[in-house]
Amino acid sequence: MKWAKSWYLSDVILIALIGIFFGAIFMGTNYVYDVLTAALAPVGLAGLANELLLGLWCMPGMLAGYLLRLKGSATLGELLAATVEMFFGGQWGISTLISGVLQGFGSELGYIATRYKHYDWLGLTASAITTTLVTFAWDLAKNGYFKLQFWLLVLYFIVRFISMFFFGGVLTKLITDLLDRSHVLKSTHNN
Amino acid sequence: MNPSIKLLLLLVIALEISFTMIISLNVALVILAIIYLGLHGTKLKTLAWLLVVPLLPAIGLWSTQYINGSGDKTLMAWVLFTRIYAFVFTGATFTLTTNILQLADALEQNWHLPSKFAYGVLAAYNLVPKIQHEVKVIRAAGLMRGQQLSFWSPQLYFKAILVSINWSQNLAQAMASHGFVEDAPRTHYRHSALHARDWIILGLGIIGMQIGVFVIPWH
Known part of the structure; x- marks a missing residue:
């Protein structure tokens, strides 16, 4: 496990803490999801609630990848967030873990494609695209999307990408810009 | 049972039901999970809560397929409805009987996680x-x-x-x-054992799942 060597104990704790913090914040958004699902279910568009908020749930992975800049940080960040969510009784049971790995690896692919060098809009956009592609492929099977009518698939795909780009891209950039301006990131890795 | 093996078995089951469309199999998994949880002394209130938790997403998936699906809409709607319950109940057999400490011990001692x-x-x-x-x-x-x-x-x-x-x-x-040194060998106070029994249960579970998917003609 060569990649593991570049990780410090404080990195592992940091990434886990961020995952849990985000999970605690997301718990406050469950009502948004519930209200949207309940409102959209009668017209058969309940999936839109999921598509609109998915970017938020994929944010820990994209942010961890951008923040720590270590190989595997996006995957691990999202997996840890998912593990904690499962232990706190999420709505998706055991599939949370599979989704977590895939969402994290999807984000990681964007950074891999840009060779872990582009921590800018290019890297974030690539990550948003790959996360959308990987998670959508998984939902074709898991949520039975492959049986849906084509226009709905296109709509879901577009909404999902916008959500990924807004939460994983724009919001991540705004957050990390604040961190840059406060100069706190230089002080990591001193243990 | 070793937590890591239990998790592995559950992940195999979850992956497999994600790609199959057998309603009875999903229901059978839910029933098996309830029996397992019952044997481990899970309270009725907790079981009832597990029925409520995924209800809204399940209805959402159901109505999406029923209204905007293609092909056999009713079948797919019920497959997805029961699938999410199978995810939640099989997941609960892990989260309600195992804590994250046991899982971390197993992954570290049995699978050499740093x-x-x-x-x-x-x-x-x-x-x-x-x-x-x-x-x-x-x-x-x-x-x-x-x-x-x-x-x-x-x-x-x-x-x-x-x-x-x-x-x-x-x-x-x-x-x-407190003496924690990264990448240094450690001794362990709590031991996590990996018995032959665990591998046998994993093997039987996976074989049982294949029988459920490919052999039994569900109706």
């Missing part, structure tokens, strides 16, 4: 109540300054990350000062 990952995550996990409290503190502090921090406010996440950086360094230093 100890910094096992103990680092545990250190963070034990702060969950404090983290939930801290989110409230950050929000209240914002309100005092007239800032409404919502889930789309970068400031909310920024402050959460600042706290995380601070705590992660404190925790890492605390662990180091």
Whole structure:
């Protein structure tokens, strides 16, 4: 496990803490999801609630990848967030873990494609695209999307990408810009 | 049973039902999970709660297929409805009978996960109540300054990350000062054993699942 060597104990704790913090914040958004699902279910568009908020749930992975800049940080960040969510009784049971790995690896692919060098809009956009592609492929099977009518698939795909780009891209950039301006990131890795 | 093997079996089952469309199989898995949970003394109230938790997403998936699906809409609608219940109940057989400490021990001792990952995550996990409290503190502090921090406010996440950086360094230093050395060999107080019995259960579980998917003609 060569990649593991570049990780410090404080990195592992940091990434886990961020995952849990985000999970605690997301718990406050469950009502948004519930209200949207309940409102959209009668017209058969309940999936839109999921598509609109998915970017938020994929944010820990994209942010961890951008923040720590270590190989595997996006995957691990999202997996840890998912593990904690499962232990706190999420709505998706055991599939949370599979989704977590895939969402994290999807984000990681964007950074891999840009060779872990582009921590800018290019890297974030690539990550948003790959996360959308990987998670959508998984939902074709898991949520039975492959049986849906084509226009709905296109709509879901577009909404999902916008959500990924807004939460994983724009919001991540705004957050990390604040961190840059406060100069706190230089002080990591001193243990 | 070894937690890592149990998790592996459940992940295989979850992956397999994601690609199959057999309603009875999903229902059978839910029933098996309920029996398992019952044998482990799970309260009826908890089981009832598990029925409520996925109801809304399940109805959402059902109606989406029923109204906007193609092909055999009713079949697919019920497959997805029962599938989410299968996910939640099989997941509960793990989360309600195993804690994250046992899982971390098994992954570290039986699968050679570097100890910094096992103990680092545990250190963070034990702060969950404090983290939930801290989110409230950050929000209240914002309100005092007239800032409404919502889930789309970068400031909310920024402050959460600042706290995380601070705590992660404190925790890492605390662990180091108690003798934790990264990548050094460790002795163990709690032992996690991997018996032949665990492998047999895993094998039987996987074979049973294949019989359920490919052999039994469900109706």
